[in-house]
Structure formats: structure tokens, C-alpha cells
Amino acid sequence: MAKSKPKKSALKENDGIKQPESLSSVSAKAIKSKRQKQPSAEELVKGIIQGNITALSRAITLIESTNPSHTKKANTIINACLPYANNSIRIGITGVPGVGKSTFIEALGVYLIKNSKKVAVLAVDPSSTLSKGSILGDKTRMEDLVKTKNAFIRPSPSGDSLGGVARKTRETIILCEAAGFDTILIETVGVGQSEIAVHSMVDFFLLLKLAGAGDELQGIKRGIIEMADAIVINKADGENIKAANAAKLEFNRALHLYPEKASGWTPKTTLCSALKNEGISEVWDMITDYVLKAKSNNYFNRHRKQQNTFWLLQTIEERLKSNFYNRSIIKTELKKQIALIEEGKTTPFNAAEYLLGL
Amino acid sequence: MAKSKPKKSALKENDGIKQPESLSSVSAKAIKSKRQKQPSAEELVKGIIQGNITALSRAITLIESTNPSHTKKANTIINACLPYANNSIRIGITGVPGVGKSTFIEALGVYLIKNSKKVAVLAVDPSSTLSKGSILGDKTRMEDLVKTKNAFIRPSPSGDSLGGVARKTRETIILCEAAGFDTILIETVGVGQSEIAVHSMVDFFLLLKLAGAGDELQGIKRGIIEMADAIVINKADGENIKAANAAKLEFNRALHLYPEKASGWTPKTTLCSALKNEGISEVWDMITDYVLKAKSNNYFNRHRKQQNTFWLLQTIEERLKSNFYNRSIIKTELKKQIALIEEGKTTPFNAAEYLLGL
Numbered sequence: 099m100a101k102s103k104p105k106k107s108a109l110k111e112n113d114g115i116k117q118p119e120s121l122s123s124v125s126a127k128a129i130k131s132k133r134q135k136q137p138s139a140e141e142l143v144k145g146i147i148q149g150n151i152t153a154l155s156r157a158i159t160l161i162e163s164t165n166p167s168h169t170k171k172a173n174t175i176i177n178a179c180l181p182y183a184n185n186s187i188r189i190g191i192t193g194v195p196g197v198g199k200s201t202f203i204e205a206l207g208v209y210l211i212k213n214s215k216k217v218a219v220l221a222v223d224p225s226s227t228l229s230k231g232s233i234l235g236d237k238t239r240m241e242d243l244v245k246t247k248n249a250f251i252r253p254s255p256s257g258d259s260l261g262g263v264a265r266k267t268r269e270t271i272i273l274c275e276a277a278g279f280d281t282i283l284i285e286t287v288g289v290g291q292s293e294i295a296v297h298s299m300v301d302f303f304l305l306l307k308l309a310g311a312g313d314e315l316q317g318i319k320r321g322i323i324e325m326a327d328a329i330v331i332n333k334a335d336g337e338n339i340k341a342a343n344a345a346k347l348e349f350n351r352a353l354h355l356y357p358e359k360a361s362g363w364t365p366k367t368t369l370c371s372a373l374k375n376e377g378i379s380e381v382w383d384m385i386t387d388y389v390l391k392a393k394s395n396n397y398f399n400r401h402r403k404q405q406n407t408f409w410l411l412q413t414i415e416e417r418l419k420s421n422f423y424n425r426s427i428i429k430t431e432l433k434k435q436i437a438l439i440e441e442g443k444t445t446p447f448n449a450a451e452y453l454l455g456l
Numbered sequence: 457m458a459k460s461k462p463k464k465s466a467l468k469e470n471d472g473i474k475q476p477e478s479l480s481s482v483s484a485k486a487i488k489s490k491r492q493k494q495p496s497a498e499e500l501v502k503g504i505i506q507g508n509i510t511a512l513s514r515a516i517t518l519i520e521s522t523n524p525s526h527t528k529k530a531n532t533i534i535n536a537c538l539p540y541a542n543n544s545i546r547i548g549i550t551g552v553p554g555v556g557k558s559t560f561i562e563a564l565g566v567y568l569i570k571n572s573k574k575v576a577v578l579a580v581d582p583s584s585t586l587s588k589g590s591i592l593g594d595k596t597r598m599e600d601l602v603k604t605k606n607a608f609i610r611p612s613p614s615g616d617s618l619g620g621v622a623r624k625t626r627e628t629i630i631l632c633e634a635a636g637f638d639t640i641l642i643e644t645v646g647v648g649q650s651e652i653a654v655h656s657m658v659d660f661f662l663l664l665k666l667a668g669a670g671d672e673l674q675g676i677k678r679g680i681i682e683m684a685d686a687i688v689i690n691k692a693d694g695e696n697i698k699a700a701n702a703a704k705l706e707f708n709r710a711l712h713l714y715p716e717k718a719s720g721w722t723p724k725t726t727l728c729s730a731l732k733n734e735g736i737s738e739v740w741d742m743i744t745d746y747v748l749k750a751k752s753n754n755y756f757n758r759h760r761k762q763q764n765t766f767w768l769l770q771t772i773e774e775r776l777k778s779n780f781y782n783r784s785i786i787k788t789e790l791k792k793q794i795a796l797i798e799e800g801k802t803t804p805f806n807a808a809e810y811l812l813g814l
Contacts, residue, residue, distance in 0.1 A: 176806075177801075180800045406804050407797070409804035409805070410793065410804040410807050412804075413805055417808065418773075419776065436764075436768065439765070442538045442542060444535065446765075447767070449768050450768055450772045
């Protein structure tokens with residue numbers, strides 16, 4: 099339509115008046131100089147160990163920063179905190195959107211704090227790179243938890259890769275533990291590889307489910323069920339109770355089909371209603387049982403050591419790959435070699451030799 | 457008991473008489489000089505393309521050799537054969553020991569040859585490094601198949617790693633195809649990672665099972681069921697028929713639980729008795745149906761291209777890792793860093809940076 103075209107007309111709209119600067123250069127300078135007075139690594143470490151939440155938050159911001167000098171400072175802080183870390187129970191919580199993860203975490207968190215625990219809630223959600231923190235971003239949903247000083251809530255770090263996000267979260271766990279948080283809840287969404295990353299940084303992995311209609315097992319990623327130490331069926335209240343009990347039976351049967359876990363623990367299915375605060379203490383009792391069992395047979399420590407080795411090798415291998423594939427000559431030649439393979443002019447193995455020799 | 461102790465006695469057994477050399481140095485030399493007259497790469501390629509089994513066998517021996525000059529010659533042969541390869545149906549066959557894999561492969565092979573096919577039978581069994589070819593090693597079990605000139609049977613190559621064994625088998629497929637074999641059967645044992653390797657080099661993946669008593673699903677690795685395009689219940693004869701039908705129902709239910717395959721193919725369960733030659737033609741009809749479907753929706757070619765890219769990247773990444781971990785400084789320092797992590801003196805990430813910087 100002609101309407102959308104700019105009309106040449108005498109009725110020309112004048113440019114608006116230029117806004118005055120809202121800050122004088124003097125006060126801007128003052129603010130900047132204040133900003134530059136960042137606490138030193140030593141000050142932050144001291145603060146963290148004293149349980150100072152501001153120091154903890156600031157240090158985590160350094161972990162999350164992409165600025166190399168921040169990374170260096172973060173590493174200093176993490177290393178200084180290491181001797182104070184490791185004394186916690188780390189719990190991974192997953193479930194598809196809509197299952198009530200935030201409500202559940204709030205209910206569990208409030209219960210734990212009433213029982214004299216200090217609770218840190220973190221998240222691993224690589225999709226938050228786009229949405230700038232989709233899970234836990236809306237802290238208002240966790241109102242009760244946010245109010246207490248024994249709770250610390252931090253949304254998912256952003257990052258260009260799951261590996262990056264997972265690394266930041268794993269380092270954040272260390273700082274939270276050094277700050278005295280003895281229960282670390284790590285939330286993730288039930289869609290994709292992030293479960294595997296979270297599973298490999300926690301002691302106990304909990305899958306939240308709903309009692310749906312019909313084919314309960316259809317929609318679940320089998321790998322996630324296999325990782326779960328517990329399936330908690332949420333929203334088991336009112337008219338849902340019958341369906342929830344049926345789902346519990348079905349999940350128990352499904353869990354039964356998997357081989358025994360290295361922990362010696364038999365995964366359990368329980369019901370709860372996070373909204374009505376029902377079944378929450380049962381979930382915690384179950385986790386306590388697990389920890390007792392895993393500590394008594396020494397699986398708990400062995401498992402954490404295995405996780406550390408896993409992360410070491412994982413980090414090395416990711417870096418080896420990215421160092422290789424990010425070379426510009428490899429980017430160009432890889433495409434050419436794939437084309438040659440498709441044309442039947444070379445084999446994958448010869449192409450690999452060629453690329454590795456560049 | 458005293459009996460098992462060597463007795464000090466005057467009745468000492470003398471050493472046996474030294475055997476005379478069974479070959480004179482002259483005839484040994486003659487044999488060696490004859491051995492050294494190896495055909496050239498060009499001669500072998502020509503022989504392979506003409507369907508000469510001796511040339512094919514010799515070229516495969518070069519692929520399997522660890523001698524670098526043999527590897528070079530093998531690569532020349534493989535590249536020359538590539539334009540003649542790719543025209544076959546590649547079928548992976550797995551199942552735990554005792555399920556009757558050899559009998560099944562023989563029955564299927566004989567059936568195919570009667571139907572004017574040329575059948576190559578290969579194997580991927582990394583455990584054969586120790587047992588020197590456990591599967592297919594005993595060719596006498598495949599008597600009928602060995603007799604016909606349209607069948608070619610080759611035991612699993614040995615190798616220090618599954619990756620090595622899989623690579624050799626994959627290259628052997630190319631030579632067999634160039635030699636005119638239009639149906640490639642690749643056997644593997646139902647225990648471990650070798651299924652994944654075989655799955656990624658075949659068009660159709662077949663799981664052989666028995667109708668056992670009781671919990672049918674218990675003993676099966678879920679991942680293998682998920683990969684299967686068909687479950688064939690063997691030994692479905694005589695008194696077993698009832699149990700086999702029950703197992704068929706149960707497997708069909710299990711297969712139904714998995715998400716739809718990218719091929720658009722719904723995995724099927726069938727019964728057979730390889731020993732009594734029953735149900736074999738039905739298995740082949742099913743594979744033919746699959747190939748028709750997969751070719752008509754272009755999955756067949758797309759899938760082979762994906763497999764090629766997978767092997768390219770896989771080879772690169774394995775080599776990057778082995779190049780890194782085999783450096784002697786890394787071997788030493790990796791252990792030290794793991795110890796430091798366990799003592800809480802460094803993080804997996806800092807340790808990784810340190811090792812990557814060496």
C-alpha cells in the first residue's frame with residue numbers, strides 16, 4: 099500500500115529536541131571509579147567462607163564472565179575455596195516444563211530450611227542463552243524461598259555450549275559449599291543432553307513426573323528414567339490421586355526392568371503435591387536413606403571421585419576437539435573431504451588421516 | 457596333598473631327543489623367495505574386480521596387517537576399489553552366545569545363494585584379539601556355506617581396540633562389494649560396544665533372540681533393542697513354539713514403546729528355526745521390504761552418507777585423543793592431576809587447562 103511509503107510533503111516532522119545528558123561527566127567518573135573498586139580475590143574468599151551472600155554472588159559473576167582476567171580471578175577464588183567445599187548433598191531435579199519444578203523446589207527448599215538446612219538452588223539450562231535464564235529467571239515464583247537468608251537462588255548461567263554452562267554450574271557448586279550451603283538443588287529441563295550433565299555433578303538424581311492419561315511410558319526418554327534415583331509424581335492431589343497411584347505402579351514396573359545400580363540403591367517412586375505441601379517430607383526421607391546407604395558402602399565418595407575424573411577427561415576431550423575443528427583450514431578442508439567421501443573418491447579413514455596431517 | 461609336589465627322586469625323566477629340522481635351509485629360502493613375490497596393488501585390484509577370492513583374501517590380509525607398508529598398499533587398493541563398491545545390502549546380526557548365530561547365518565546364506573545372491577560373511581568381535589577369532593573362527597560350523605563359491609567367509613580381524621577392529625571390517629566391506637558380493641552379513645556378539653560399531657556400518661540391524669522362560673525383557677540391553685530393525689526369535693520349533701509366540705508378543709510390545717525410526721520403518725518380530733530351515737525366507741522378505749521402503753524415501757542413501765560422516769568424525773576424534781593421552785608427559789602428569797583433584801587441591805577444569813598446556 100502507498101500508505102507505508104514516506105510521503106514527500108511540506109508537513110515535515112521536525113527532529114525532537116536533544117535530551118540533556120542525565121549524568122554529568124563528573125558524576126559518571128565518580129560512579130566508574132567506584133565500580134572499579136572491586137573486592138580482591140582474597141576479600142571475596144574471606145566473605146564466602148563467612149557465608150556472605152554478596153561475596154558469593156560477586157564471585158559467581160566472575161565465574162560466569164567471559165573476560166579472561168575475571169576467569170583468572172575466579173580460578174584463584176575457586177582454588178582457595180576448595181578445602182571448604184565438598185560437604186553437601188547435591189541433588190539434581192529434572193522434569194518437562196509444566197510438571198511443577200519451581201513449586202516442588204520451593205516446597206522442598208522451605209521444608210529443608212525449617213529443618214535447619216542451608217539450601218542453594220542452581221540451574222543448568224543451555225537454552226537460557228537465548229531467553230536469558232528461563233528456569234529460575236522468574237524468582238518471584240519462589241517467593242517463600244527467596245525471603246529466607248538460608249536460601250540462595252541463582253539462575254542458569256548463559257553460555258555458548260552446554261559444556262560451558264555445566265562447567266560454570268559445577269564451579270558455582272564449590273563456592274556455594276564453601277559458603278556453608280549443605281544442600282545443593284540443581285534444576286534442569288527434561289529436554290536433551292543437560293540431564294546427563296547434571297546427573298554427572300550430583301549425588302542424587304530426581305525425576306519429576308505427572309500422572310498423565312494413558313501410555314505413561316511413551317513420552318519419557320528412557321535414558322532419563324535409567325539415570326533416576328527416584329521418580330516423584332507431582333500434583334498427586336484431588337481427582338489426580340487415582341491416576342497418580344496407577345502411574346506409580348507403572349513406573350515401579352519400569353524401574354524394575356533396569357539393572358541394579360552401582361550405588362546398591364533401588365530407585366523408588368513416590369507421590370507428592372508440591373502445591374499442597376504433601377509428600378515433601380517423604381521425598382526428603384528417601385534422599386536421606388539414599389545418602390546413608392551410599393555413604394555406608396562408600397559409594398558416595400567413590401562416585402564423587404569418578405565424577406571428578408569424568409569432568410577432567412570430558413574437559414580435555416572437548417578442548418582437543420574444539421581446538422581442532424576451529425582451525426580455519428580444517429573448517430574448509432573438512433567440507434571438501436566430506437564431499438569427496440560422498441562422491442566415493444575417498445574413505446572416511448583416509449579423509450581423517452589427511453585432515454589430521456594438516 | 458603331597459602328591460602334587462614334585463618329588464626329588466632318582467627316577468628323573470630325561471629331556472627328549474631334539475627333533476631334526478623338518479626343512480632344509482635351502483628349501484626354506486625357496487619358500488621365502490616365493491612368498492616375497494607378492495602381487496602388486498594393481499594386480500590385486502584387478503583380481504578383486506574380477507571376483508577373484510584369492511586376491512580379495514590377500515588384500516584383506518593387507519588391511520589387517522599392522523605393517524605400515526602393508527597399510528599403505530591396502531589404502532591404495534581400497535581407493536581403487538571405491539568406485540566399484542557401495543552396491544550391496546549390509547546386514548548386522550547380533551545375539552548372545554548360544555542363540556544360534558552361526559546356524560542362522562548359514563541358513564540365511566544358503567537361502568540367499570539359492571536366490572542368486574553373492575554373500576560375504578564378516579565379523580566384529582574385539583574379544584577375538586585374545587581367542588584369535590572366536591566367532592566365525594570355526595568355519596566348520598558353516599560347512600554348507602563354505603562349499604559354495606558365491607560365499608566368502610572371513611573371521612573377525614584382531615586389533616588392540618574396537619575402533620581398530622571396526623575400521624578394518626569397514627574397509628573389508630568395500631573390497632567385498634568391489635568383488636561383487638551383493639549381500640554382506642556382519643556378525644557380532646551381543647555383549648558390549650561392538651553392536652554400536654556394527655550398527656553404524658550396516659543398513660539393517662537384526663537381533664537374534666531365544667524364547668526364554670519368564671522375564672523376557674530382563675536380560676536384554678535396552679540400547680540394542682532400540683537399534684534393532686528386527687528381532688528374530690530362533691529355535692522356534694517343537695516344544696518351544698508356544699514360548700516363542702509369547703516372546704514375540706512381548707517383544708512387539710517392547711518395540712512399540714520406542715519412538716518412530718528415522719527410516720520410517722516399524723521394527724518387526726518374527727520366528728524362525730535356523731536348524732530346521734523354517735522362517736528363513738520370511739526374514740529375507742522382511743529385509744527386502746525394508747530396503748524397498750528405505751530406498752523409496754531416500755533414507756537408504758542418506759543413512760549411508762551419515763554413517764560415512766560419523767566414521768570420519770569418529771576416526772578424527774579417536775586419533776586426537778590417542779595422540780594426546782599417549783604422550784609420555786601426559787601419562788605421568790594426568791595421574792598427578794587426578795591425585796591433586798582427589799585431595800581437593802585443584803578442580804577438574806584447572807587440571808585440564810594445565811594438562812592441555814603441556
